[in-house]
Structure formats: C-alpha cells, structure tokens
Amino acid sequence: MNLHxxxxxxxxxxxxxxxxxxxxxxxxxAALRYWAAFAQIQDSPITDAEAKSISAILDxxxxxxxxxxxxxxxxxxxxxxxxxxATKLPNCDWGLDYAMGxxxxxxxxxxxxxxxxxNVLYSLHLLSNGDKDRAASTLAAGVRFSHDVANGGSxxxxxxxxxxxxxxxxxxxxxxxxxxxxxxxxxxxxxxxANLGPDGLDWRRAMQRELGISEQLEPQAASALAxxxxxxxxxxxxxxxxxxxxxxxxxxxxxxxxxxxxxVRVLQAKQxxxxxxxEMRSRLQ
Amino acid sequence: MPILPxxxxxxxxxxxxxxxxxxxxxxxxxxxxxxxxxxxxxxxVAALVIAALLIQYLRARPSSQPDDPAQRATFAYVENxxxxxxxxxxxxxxxxxxxxxxxxxxxxxxxxxxxxxxxxAVNALSEDPKL
Numbered sequence: 001m002n003l004h005x006x007x008x009x010x011x012x013x014x015x016x017x018x019x020x021x022x023x024x025x026x027x028x029x030a031a032l033r034y035w036a037a038f039a040q041i042q043d044s045p046i047t048d049a050e051a052k053s054i055s056a057i058l059d060x061x062x063x064x065x066x067x068x069x070x071x072x073x074x075x076x077x078x079x080x081x082x083x084x085x086a087t088k089l090p091n092c093d094w095g096l097d098y099a100m101g102x103x104x105x106x107x108x109x110x111x112x113x114x115x116x117x118x119n120v121l122y123s124l125h126l127l128s129n130g131d132k133d134r135a136a137s138t139l140a141a142g143v144r145f146s147h148d149v150a151n152g153g154s155x156x157x158x159x160x161x162x163x164x165x166x167x168x169x170x171x172x173x174x175x176x177x178x179x180x181x182x183x184x185x186x187x188x189x190x191x192x193x194a195n196l197g198p199d200g201l202d203w204r205r206a207m208q209r210e211l212g213i214s215e216q217l218e219p220q221a222a223s224a225l226a227x228x229x230x231x232x233x234x235x236x237x238x239x240x241x242x243x244x245x246x247x248x249x250x251x252x253x254x255x256x257x258x259x260x261x262x263x264v265r266v267l268q269a270k271q272x273x274x275x276x277x278x279e280m281r282s283r284l285q
Numbered sequence: 286m287p288i289l290p291x292x293x294x295x296x297x298x299x300x301x302x303x304x305x306x307x308x309x310x311x312x313x314x315x316x317x318x319x320x321x322x323x324x325x326x327x328x329x330v331a332a333l334v335i336a337a338l339l340i341q342y343l344r345a346r347p348s349s350q351p352d353d354p355a356q357r358a359t360f361a362y363v364e365n366x367x368x369x370x371x372x373x374x375x376x377x378x379x380x381x382x383x384x385x386x387x388x389x390x391x392x393x394x395x396x397x398x399x400x401x402x403x404x405x406a407v408n409a410l411s412e413d414p415k416l
Contacts, residue, residue: 043406044405044406045403045405046404054410055409102370103372104370105369106373107369154374155378156375156391213371261379262379
C-alpha cells in the first residue's frame, strides 16, 4: 500500500479507537453511578434512642429491629439498588484531582459512609423478612462498594472503606448466626470477600498518595517526606520495620513530621481489617 | 439729669455698692479645660475598669471548647465545616484520639436537617458506632 494513503487511514483509525475507549471508560465508571446514588439518599426522623441503637447495630453489638428502621431503609432502596448495580462495573475512578494538593475534595468518602451504612441496615431488613437471596446479594454489593470507596483514595477514604467493610462483616456474621445465609448465597459472599485480597484494602498505595500530596506543600517538607515515604510503605508490608520508620520520622523537623499520620494507628487499622477478613473467610467456608 | 444739692447727690451715690470683679475670660477657659481633663481621666478609668471586668468575665466563663480531644476535634470541624478536603481530613486524623473519632467528627456536620425534636437518620448513620 502507498505510504501516503496508509498514514491518514492509520490516524483516523487511532482517533476512532481512542474515542471509543473514552466512551467505554466513562460509561463503565462505577463512581459516576455512586454519585447518582448519593443524590438519591433520603433522610428520615428518628429518636435519640433509635440513633444510639443504629450505632450498636452497625457495631454488631445490638439486634436489628425492623419496625424501627423499615421506613428508612425502604425509602432508600432505590439509592441502594443503584449502588448495587454500579458495583458490577469493572472500573471505579472517583476523578480525584490530586493536582489540587491538600485541597483535593473528599466529600465522596463522607457520602459513601452514609450510603454504605444504609446498605448494612437494608441487608438486615431483608434478612429479618426472610429474603435471604437479596440480603446476601446486598451484602456482597456492599463489600464491593466499600472496596471501591478506597479506590484511588488517600488514607481517609481507606479508613472509611475499612469502617464500611467491618460493618458489612458484622451483618454477615449476624446472618450466618441466624442461619439466614447458606448455600448459594454463601458462595456469593465468599467470592466478594475473596476478591478483597489478604489485607482487604491497598494501604500501601493509600499511604503513598497521602505522603505524595504532602510533598506539594513546600520543597523542604517534600524532601523530608521523601525520606519517610519508602520507610512507611516498607513498615506497612513488614511491621517489624516500624522502629526504623519511627526513627526516620523522629529525625525530621517536627513541623513536617506532624504531617505524617501516626504509623502505629495506621498499622493497627490495617491489622484489624486483615484479621477480620481472615475471620470472615473462615466463617464463610 | 437734674443738678442735685451736694448732700442729695451724696445720698444718691451711696445707693451704689461695689461689686466683686468678674473673672477674666482666660481664667474661665483654664477652669473649663481642667474640667475637661478630669472628665477625660474619669472616662479612661471607667473604660479600663469596664475592660478589666470584661476580661475577668470572659476568663471566668466556662470554655465552650470541650476538654475531650475527640469532642475538640469534632468541635473544630463543626465550627468550621467547609468542604471536606485532604487537608481537613488529615487535620482531623492528626487531632482526633483515634481514627474512628476522626470519622465521627467528619460525619456529624454532614447533614443539618432537623425534624422537630427528632434526629436525622442520615446524621445518625454518619456517626461512628464506636463512640
């Protein structure tokens, strides 16, 4: 083929491919659907006692009373169903513009916390009404959603995701104890928990982002944090290196060391979730 | 005026009594200036007393900032809710006594809807269960 004809055809084909890819990635982005679900969240009045009871239910220390929360969860069923459908999409990009540095918005994490907890209550509502299939699929969707919340996020989003995963695990345990989840439903939950990986969330990437954002504050802080970042990620992989990390942090001027999240707390949070994931896997066997 | 005999004229003159001389204008000015200075001094003293009392009152008044670090972190965020950013989330993670407390602090101000004596379910859901 003549090269003069071939080159324009190649350019047109490349442009069409890129355009198609862009359209596909936008329509396959679960985060956009999650935002639509956030917009559908419906509030409802509850008493102080009911508010306290919600906390205990999410913590797994109090039984769920359907008469108290039925209206709330049913009102929010459309938002939760939209969220559940979105969890089946392969990609979740919250579109965080880290070029904004410390001003990068985190509102999505706050809204995700509410929607995820509503999902836990919805699964308990379904379980208490004997709808085991939907309860299990709601919990599996909640696990995928929680994992997506941390996707591409900083430490804060990862902590929100961890809180949601544990609340869903507590609901699963309740379902298993009551004999409400068995057979096919159980295998769906097994898959969802297995897909989380051993740690449940990617703490290393979250911390790299967290410390990377700090680098944009000022050049001297950047060089200080550049020394800390590798030691931090190493400690997350191997907690035995925590003393090295603590020494590195101690050698940095306090005004920059204060930008570094407490590694002991982060390791505790990571370990707490890993333990819970392992426990949940064995419960679902 | 008719010309009077001497004795009558003398009697006429005796009607008059010497008056004490009037103060000079300059003296009056000095006095009013003195009064003005005194007034100013009193005003300054009064202002100082009021300021001292106000400071004492403000110090004696119980602080609206809670003692508990978790509540303080919450308070700080609720006082200045603004949009939640990496920076504000990071500040909460640093200040709160635990990560759970930080999540709670962020959640409290997320919805301000009120239902005549009842709570917002969305607010309750956004509070951390561990607190």
